[in-house]
Amino acid sequence: MQHEFEEGIEDVAAAIASGRGIKSDGPYGILIGDETLNYRAAVVRSATVTGAQILAAAGVGNPVEHVAFQVLQGGQLESLRPDESVDLRSAGAERFVIFRSDRIFRILVDDRTLDWGASRITGGTIKRLIGAKAFTHDVWQVLPSGGDHVVGDEDFVDLTAPGVERFVIKPISIRVIVNARPREVHKRVLTYWDVVKLAFPEAVAAPNTVYSITYARGPHRNPEGSMVDGQQVWIKDGMTFYVTVTDKS
Structure with a gap:
């Protein structure tokens, strides 16, 4: 800024x-x-x-x-x-x-009391308020019923209901399947090399080695396709990747 x-x-x-x-x-x-x-x-x-x-x-x-x-x-x-x-x-x-606005609304984020001047607030704004990293943490709304849920960066929460809305910030944890094996990742966007290393942890760039990636069951912005070096994809729970390696030597 x-x-x-x-x-x-x-x-x-x-x-x-x-x-x-x-x-x-x-x-x-x-x-x-x-x-x-x-x-x-x-x-x-x-x-x-x-x-x-x-x-x-x-x-x-x-x-x-x-x-x-x-x-x-x-x-x-x-x-x-x-x-x-x-x-x-x-x-x-x-x-x-x-x-x-003519009202001030109060919310709790990780038990910190914050005042806000609008009747709605997004998950992304809550992160910016407290300095949480956008791509590595999620905002969860704590509901009286116990059915807590994730508030996306662009999702709005109505603050006009009676009572103080409560939120907690948690590290992102997403389960993806790479070459038929489950993997836990802690960010919403994976680069080409992030995916390669989930399949082959010791992988390094080499002139004669090519890694091919295809994926499916992704979010709406990239539901399926392939990746090449330099690209990245948004991910969600249950997304699948298939990574193969070819040696040109």
Whole structure:
């Protein structure tokens, strides 16, 4: 997440990242995100800004229908009232998130309490909130009935139901079949060489050796096909691979 500001504008995020003190005179460059945590650059004049000024910097025309949050160092969000101020010169005060909403929702992620400003949230956004690795971890929603289920990166969870929604982050564990043998993998995307090494752990690239891969029972984006060096595929439980080796020497 890198943004560039014009010369003369103090880049607050860059200053914090480098460990140097933030200048006492503005203007100041900050980052303002939306409910998907996609950030864009904005400029404010004063080192001390209110929630209303953050909304104005984001181009919000009707602040009554919006709420602003400051992003804390651990990824948590802290609501910022329109008349409440924050000093950009304090560590970690470079990012903000705004929502079109009149409510604040509370969720629990690995027993950490997080506030959120929208009525829905995706699995991918939860990962970004707490810094979990997208391709190696899953978000599970903990249901009162005990039927916990995975929340995909693009799946929405409705937060308007009574009670606090609970989630846990777990390492991905997917069972695939390689040359008729089950294998456990811990990421959702496998490269050509990932698959080769599941079949032949000692395999290395060699001029006279060719590995051929075919697969089936994959997810909708790549249900079946073949792979060559440089390609990758998304996987799911029960996906099958068949890997053969040919020696050209």
